[in-house]
Amino acid sequence: MDTGRVEAELREKLSEAIRQLEDVQARLRGAHSASFGEQAIERESDEVDEKLEAGAIREIDAIKAALERIEAGKYGICTSCGDEIAAARLQALPYTTLCIACASK
Numbered sequence: 710m711d712t713g714r715v716e717a718e719l720r721e722k723l724s725e726a727i728r729q730l731e732d733v734q735a736r737l738r739g740a741h742s743a744s745f746g747e748q749a750i751e752r753e754s755d756e757v758d759e760k761l762e763a764g765a766i767r768e769i770d771a772i773k774a775a776l777e778r779i780e781a782g783k784y785g786i787c788t789s790c791g792d793e794i795a796a797a798r799l800q801a802l803p804y805t806t807l808c809i810a811c812a813s814k
């Protein structure tokens with residue numbers, strides 16, 4: 710398998726995810742305005758941001774793990790059964806660790 714192209718894509722996704730995480734964290738730690746009405750709105754958007762933050766952290770971890778598997782020569786191999794993961798599945802989910810059969814168990 711040509712992992713060079715995948716690796717480049719993953720590195721791009723990784724820097725995008727890190728940028729997104731930094732954006733969200735900057736918003737979460739930003740100064741909050743004083744009025745109570747606005748604070749209520751900010752609390753709601755904080756909840757959205759916290760979900761985004763958790764999602765970005767999970768994505769960064771998954772991408773890093775995929776890059777490690779590329780370096781180890783294990784990319785595209787199911788971590789559960791050891792079979793090759795179908796190319797179409799890897800295209801849709803570039804950092805999946807499971808083949809379709811194992812993922813649907």
Ligand SMILES: [Zn+2]
Pocket residue numbers: 787788789790791792807808809810811812
């Ligand atoms: Zn499998």
